[in-house]
Amino acid sequence: xxxxxxxxxxxxxxxxxxxxxxxxxxxxxxxxxxxxxxxxxxxxxxxxxxxxxxxxxxxxxxxxxxxxxxxxxxxxxxxxxxxxxxxxxxxxxxxxxxxxxxxxxxxxxxxxxxxxxxxxxxxxxxxxxxxxxxxxxxxxxxxxxxxxxxxxxxxxxxxxxxxxxxxxxxxxxxxxxxxxxxxxxxxxxxxxxxxxxxxxxxxxxxxxxxxx
Amino acid sequence: xxxxxxxxxxxxxxxxxxxxxxxxxxxxxxxxxxxxxxxxxxxxxxxxxxxxxxxxxxxxxxxxxxxxxxxxxxxxxxxxxxxxxxxxxxxxxxxxxxxxxxxxxxxxxxxxxxxxxxxxxxxxxxxxxxxxxxxxxxxxxxxxxxxxxxxxxxxxxxxxxxxxxxxxxxxxxxxxxxxxxxxxxxxxxxxxxxxxxxxxxxxxxxxxxxxxxxxxxxxxxxxxxxxxxxxxxxxxxxxxxxxxxxxxxxxxxxxxxxxxxxxxxxxxxxxxxxxxxxxxxxxxxxxxxxxxxxxxxxxxxxxxxxxxxxxxxxxxxxxxxxxxxxxxxxxxxxxxxxxxxxxxxxxxxxxxxxxxxxxxxxxxxxxxxxxxxxxxxxxxxxxxxxxxxxxxxxxxxxxxxxxxxxxxxxxxxxxxxxxxxxxxxxxxxxxxxxxxxxxxxxxxxxxxxxxxxxxxxxxxxxxxxxxxxxxxxxxxxxxxxxxxx
Numbered sequence: 001x002x003x004x005x006x007x008x009x010x011x012x013x014x015x016x017x018x019x020x021x022x023x024x025x026x027x028x029x030x031x032x033x034x035x036x037x038x039x040x041x042x043x044x045x046x047x048x049x050x051x052x053x054x055x056x057x058x059x060x061x062x063x064x065x066x067x068x069x070x071x072x073x074x075x076x077x078x079x080x081x082x083x084x085x086x087x088x089x090x091x092x093x094x095x096x097x098x099x100x101x102x103x104x105x106x107x108x109x110x111x112x113x114x115x116x117x118x119x120x121x122x123x124x125x126x127x128x129x130x131x132x133x134x135x136x137x138x139x140x141x142x143x144x145x146x147x148x149x150x151x152x153x154x155x156x157x158x159x160x161x162x163x164x165x166x167x168x169x170x171x172x173x174x175x176x177x178x179x180x181x182x183x184x185x186x187x188x189x190x191x192x193x194x195x196x197x198x199x200x201x202x203x204x205x206x207x208x209x210x211x212x
Numbered sequence: 213x214x215x216x217x218x219x220x221x222x223x224x225x226x227x228x229x230x231x232x233x234x235x236x237x238x239x240x241x242x243x244x245x246x247x248x249x250x251x252x253x254x255x256x257x258x259x260x261x262x263x264x265x266x267x268x269x270x271x272x273x274x275x276x277x278x279x280x281x282x283x284x285x286x287x288x289x290x291x292x293x294x295x296x297x298x299x300x301x302x303x304x305x306x307x308x309x310x311x312x313x314x315x316x317x318x319x320x321x322x323x324x325x326x327x328x329x330x331x332x333x334x335x336x337x338x339x340x341x342x343x344x345x346x347x348x349x350x351x352x353x354x355x356x357x358x359x360x361x362x363x364x365x366x367x368x369x370x371x372x373x374x375x376x377x378x379x380x381x382x383x384x385x386x387x388x389x390x391x392x393x394x395x396x397x398x399x400x401x402x403x404x405x406x407x408x409x410x411x412x413x414x415x416x417x418x419x420x421x422x423x424x425x426x427x428x429x430x431x432x433x434x435x436x437x438x439x440x441x442x443x444x445x446x447x448x449x450x451x452x453x454x455x456x457x458x459x460x461x462x463x464x465x466x467x468x469x470x471x472x473x474x475x476x477x478x479x480x481x482x483x484x485x486x487x488x489x490x491x492x493x494x495x496x497x498x499x500x501x502x503x504x505x506x507x508x509x510x511x512x513x514x515x516x517x518x519x520x521x522x523x524x525x526x527x528x529x530x531x532x533x534x535x536x537x538x539x540x541x542x543x544x545x546x547x548x549x550x551x552x553x554x555x556x557x558x559x560x561x562x563x564x565x566x567x568x569x570x571x572x573x574x575x576x577x578x579x580x581x582x583x584x585x586x587x588x589x590x591x592x593x594x595x596x597x598x599x600x601x602x603x604x605x606x607x608x609x610x611x612x613x614x615x616x617x618x619x620x621x622x623x624x625x626x627x628x629x630x631x632x633x634x635x636x637x638x639x640x641x642x643x644x645x646x647x648x649x650x651x652x653x654x655x656x657x658x659x660x661x662x663x664x665x666x667x668x669x670x671x672x673x674x675x676x677x678x679x680x681x682x683x684x685x686x687x688x689x690x691x692x693x694x695x696x697x
Contacts, residue, residue: 004390004405007397011406014479015413015446018486021505022438023417030498031431061360064283064353070571075503078495079567084645092497100429102360102422105436107492109571110268112649134271140650144271148278 030094036201045198046099049190056190057101059183063146070106071115071194086120087113088196093203096196110142118195125165127188128180133170149184152176230315230394231322233604238323239311240602242335246304247595248685249343251678253296258674260289262667268660279354287365288353293583294363294443295374296346299411301591302451303342303381306404307335308598309458310385313401314392331384338380345373361422361432363440371419375412382408399474400458406482407450414442434490434498437506441489444582445513446482449550452590453481456524456543459597463540466527477519484513491561494570503563510561517554521547538613542593545621549585553578556632568643573659574635577628584624584670592620592677599684605691607684616676623669630666634659 035044049057060066073088082088092115097103106113121127129136132150134143150164155177163177172178180188199205266273267282274280317323319331349366352358358365366374385408389401418439421427427435461468468474490506524547534540556578559565569575596613600606634656641652 004386007389007402007405008386008409010479011409011482014482015410015486017483018438018442019413019417022434022486022490022502023421026431026434026498027421027427029431030434031428033428033430062284062356062358063278063281064287064358064360064365066360066362067283067286072496074495074567074570075500078503078563079643081567081643081645085642085649086645091495094430094433094497094499096497097429097432101426103429103432103436104360105433105493105496107362107571108573108576110653138650140654142268142271142653144267144281144283146278146281 033095033098035098036095038198045200046096046196047193047198049099049193052186052189053193054101054190055182056186056188056193059149059187060104060190061102063187065114066104066106068108068110068143069104069112069114070109071104071113072106073113073115073196082113085113088116090196090199090203090205092196093200095200095202114191114194115196116194118192119197122192124188124192127191128164128184129166131184131187132164132166132178136166136168136170146184149181149187150178151181152178231317232312232601234322234324235311235315235317236602236604238317238319238328238332239308242318242332242339243304243308243598243602244685245336245339246300246307247599248681249339250297250300250304251674251681253292253300253346255671255674255678257289257292257297258667258671260285260292262664262671264289265660265664265667269657269664279356284353284356284358287358287362288350290363291353291365292346292350294448295349295366296343298448298583298587298591300339300342300346301595302407302448302587303339303378305451305455305591305594305598306385306408307381308602309400309454309594310388310404313394313398313404313458314388315394316388316391320391335381335384338377341373341380342377345370345377349374359423362436363443364418364423364436368419368423371415371423375415375419378411378415382412398458399468399471399478400454402478403450403454403457406478407447407454410442410450411447414439414446430497433493433496434502437489437492438486439489440492442486444587445485445488448583448587449481449485452546452550452587453520455590455594456547459539459594460524460527460543463537463543463597464527464529464533466529468523469526470523473519473523477516477523480516481520484509484516488513488557491557491566492570492575494561494563494566507561507563507566511558514554514558517550521551537597538608538610538617539593539597541617542589542596546586546589546591546593549581549589549624553581553586556581568639569635572635572638572642573631573656574639577631577635580631581624581628584620585628589620592616595681599681603684603688605688607687609680609683612676612680612683616673616680619669619673619676623666623673626669627663627666630659630662634663 035046038045072092073082075091076083126137131146133145134141152172153176155175159177160179162179166172166178197205264282264286311318317328319325319327349370352367352370353365357367359367364371386405389405418435421435422432487505487509490502491510494503494506528534534544560569560574560578596608600608638652638656641647641655
């Protein structure tokens with residue numbers, strides 16, 4: 001180990017083991033997973049994202065949602081708490097992330113897991129209010145207000161259909177309304193599309209679970 | 213302070229004596245620029261970490277302004293710790309140690325020739341590029357251009373700048389190994405060569421597959437985990453260990469015994485280091501064998517860590533020597549932190565434990581202990597030893613150095629203990645689905661409050677180090693001015 005070529009080849013070979021296992025293998029195997037047919041409606045699983053949801057993924061990335069939210073339901077052999085808490089009807093598998101541009105797996109849960117937030121909270125209006133002021137709908141939440149994703153503007157003519165239904169301290173002044181920006185709408189579209197409640201060959205959904 | 217200058221040969225004969233003064237003179241400017249910038253990023257990172265921890269007890273603090281949200285500040289703080297501070301300090305340490313251990317002034321000769329000048333300019337330019345990339349990358353996260361990939365949040369162009377800058381410095385360091393005039397290679401040199409080869413490989417692969425040309429997301433999880441594990445265990449840790457292997461024998465006035473233990477430890481660390489990040493995927497959306505590999509690697513990783521620590525700690529004979537050298541104390545504390553992080557990692561990768569504590573502050577405690585303990589403490593040790601040699605005089609204020617040492621250890625110890633306990637409580641509570649998530653959040657409040665205090669201590673420690681090095685460098689400047697150099 002006193003000559004550079006000897007040392008370098010040793011280093012190279014040893015390093016290759018983890019590189020092959022954790023980079024090359026996933027790239028070749030997991031990177032080539034394909035969608036499966038959806039027997040119910042002739043579509044494919046996992047379902048594709050709509051245009052708004054794709055744009056919303058960017059907001060999810062740039063706002064750093066991953067700092068506090070994971071997107072993975074763990075195998076029940078490791079812990080049942082993820083499924084028991086209603087974060088998903090089945091554990092996440094690699095194929096679930098097929099349509100994502102980035103796999104937002106996350107490493108810390110200062111907030112709840114979001115892999116199935118679209119199933120749990122299917123109402124866009126709830127998400128808008130929650131983003132605008134989290135504690136208004138979740139008392140004691142650590143989540144910061146994303147009020148920058150909203151506009152406060154003077155009501156012109158009729159109140160906008162998009163206007164948030166805010167009460168108490170959050171309510172805007174008389175004659176004003178709070179409406180979501182395009183970024184907010186895209187982000188919420190993305191959150192609503194986070195639904196992994198469909199069965200996959202490697203991850204079946206139990207009948208009673210699916211009814212949830 | 214430096215009657216034990218580097219390198220110090222007991223076993224070599226027939227090689228020309230090494231002129232360490234000429235070597236130091238030849239690398240002085242680049243190394244000082246690297247260290248200086250690293251410390252200023254450390255201060256910024258510590259400040260941001262404090263703000264981030266305050267946000268966990270008062271979510272409204274600095275609220276309502278998108279670019280000051282937790283989701284942006286937290287990755288900024290983490291990346292500044294990794295790339296602004298630790299990686300840059302490791303580069304400085306690597307350049308200085310490599311030149312010293314290889315017995316070669318920059319560019320050969322006496323280091324003051326045209327080759328030396330060119331290389332110095334090259335390394336300094338690369339350093340400027342590195343800092344520009346860190347600055348712009350940080351601002352990009354701030355302005356909402358984060359990639360959303362953990363630890364790789366910098367946009368693709370910023371990470372390309374980092375990689376280029378690294379290559380400009382790293383290639384020189386690796387080639388130097390072949391031109392050393394000191395005969396038999398030291399253990400520290402193996403670690404340095406390995407580290408300098410790995411960073412480009414790890415960072416390049418991860419950026420290519422996750423940022424520049426993202427691979428299908430179903431394959432991204434293992435690559436992300438591999439990156440996080442490798443960055444710590446195969447780039448930063450080897451430099452920290454190289455510092456310990458190079459300096460401890462000299463500081464303790466003792467030989468490194470059991471070289472076979474060092475060899476075995478080295479190769480095992482390399483072999484397992486890349487798998488070490490897999491505990492981040494236990495139970496996750498990956499093939500089952502990867503989960504098993506994560507558990508096995510997490511436990512086995514303890515073996516090389518123990519070998520290396522026993523190897524190095526075996527040199528400690530006289531407590532008085534340790535007590536008298538701030539550098540020695542930092543290096544040894546770094547080793548203790550490394551053993552602790554290994555034990556925590558092994559426990560945390562047991563399936564039952566992982567099931568409970570993964571995603572809680574427990575995991576974060578491990579990461580903090582890695583970065584601020586096992587990696588930063590030895591780098592501080594190297595800094596305290598190298599700067600006086602580079603400047604040619606005892607430049608540190610002993611009072612400030614002592615305060616920095618105490619506050620760093622107390623702050624780090626407090627932070628890690630709180631996070632471990634907080635994570636454990638949260639983990640146990642999470643296992644019971646009848647306890648609501650918001651309820652669990654309220655349990656962690658007291659831990660979050662105390663974590664702010666710990667982060668404040670770490671910030672004060674970083675500021676003291678900043679003041680110490682500013683005084684040292686300003687003193688040097690004034691001294692040179694007086695003597696008309």
